[in-house]
Amino acid sequence: MNAHASTAKGAAGHQRLVLDEQAIGAAAKSLDEGAVTPSYGPWRDDVLKLLNDALATELVCVLRYKRHYFTANGVSSPKIAEEFLVHANAESGHADRIAERIVQLGGEPDFDPTHLLDRSHASYDESTELQAMVRANLVAERIAVETYRQMIALIGDKDPTTRRMLKDILSDEEEHADELKDWLGH
Known part of the structure; x- marks a missing residue:
């Protein structure tokens, strides 16, 4: 439940879900904000930074x-190289999704190569x-797994x-990490 919705006691004494009509009214204003309603609150800038860092990582x-x-x-390089290409394309898709979300949130995706590393x-x-x-790719995937887990926990219900997406x-x-682990020792 977001910060604006609440519960109230119903006639039978049980909890009822009640929408915050004031927040709904505020959402009808500031149309130039697109999908970003006031309920995003003070977290939008933090979410945008997290997403731009994730974009750089991808x-x-x-x-x-x-x-x-x-x-x-x-000897094993053709099959492993093929897997590297599959992963590169998946990571590119992740970057596209993240950049699109940054724009939806009213931010600017940072593709500047001088800032990536x-x-x-x-x-x-x-x-x-x-x-x-x-090994280098498995390390990077494990770092990505941990980073996304932390981002998901930090964002919580602030931006469902x-x-x-995360x-x-x-x-x-996680799937990439498992696949790379299977290639160790081949």
């Missing part, structure tokens, strides 16, 4: 996976050995749409 991951895709070599939670990697590439992305990142 973009760095795309670049790392692409480099590994093109430079992987060894400073804001990214994961590192870029220039490994040349296949298992080192797998962003929370739902849960979807978290599920993908």
Whole structure:
């Protein structure tokens, strides 16, 4: 339940869900804000920063996976390189979803390459050995999993749409980590 909805005692003594009519009325104003209603409160700027940092992380991951895709070599490299490309494309999709959400919230997605590494939670990697590439990507996926878990907890019910998107992305990142773990030692 958001901060504006409440419960009240009904005639039979049980809790009833009651909407905050004042918040609904306020939502009808400031049409230039699009989907962002006053109930987003003071958290919107914090959510935008979290999302821009996540965007940077996803973009760095795309670049790392692409480099590994093109430079992987060894007996197992064709199958692992193919997996790197699949992950790069998934991370690119995550970046697109995050950038779209930033815009929906009235923010500016920061794609500036000079800022990416400073804001990214994961590192870029220039490994040349296949298992080192797998390890570097597994580390980055584990960092992403932890980062998204923390973001989901921080956002809580302050922004249910962003929370739902982050849960979807978290599920993908967990799947990537499991797949990479399976490639260790091949």
